[in-house]
Amino acid sequence: MHGSASRRVQASLGARYDVDLFGRVASNVSTAQANAQGSSATFRSVLLALQADVAQTYFRLHATDAELDLLKETVLLREENVRINGRRFALGDIGELDLSCEDRTGNDPVGSHRFDAPACPARACPRHPAWQASCSLQRGG
Secondary structure, eight states: OOSSOOOOOOOOOOOOOOOOSSOHHHHHHHHHHHHHHHHHHHHHHHHHHHHHHHHHHHHHHHHHHHHHHHHHHHHHHHHHHHHHHHHHHHTTSSOHHHHHTSOTTSOOTTTTOOOSOOSSHHHHOTTOHHHHHHHHHHTTO
């Protein structure tokens, strides 16, 4: 067969199977499944904590909005009170002390709208000399 072309095809197929006598493969599969379940549980736990934080923040925001609305309304009412007392003073119904120090709790009725209690009465009524004198006496001056 010198003149004819010949082809030789060789194919080999190999397969190997290890007998898992000590359960090493089954143990690896169980470990991987347990790790996947642990990761899933951790994810759900973090997701729940995040949802709880979002809910708390939502309620805090609405409570703060309600408090801000109340404070704005309080400022408006105090300004209205100052306006009314200004008219009463102009009519001679109240005196200057009542006008300048109508609120001795630390709130400047016409100014900066502080909501903290003063350490000194002059902070509450800085325009009135009687309160300034009282303050200087309290400070020892």
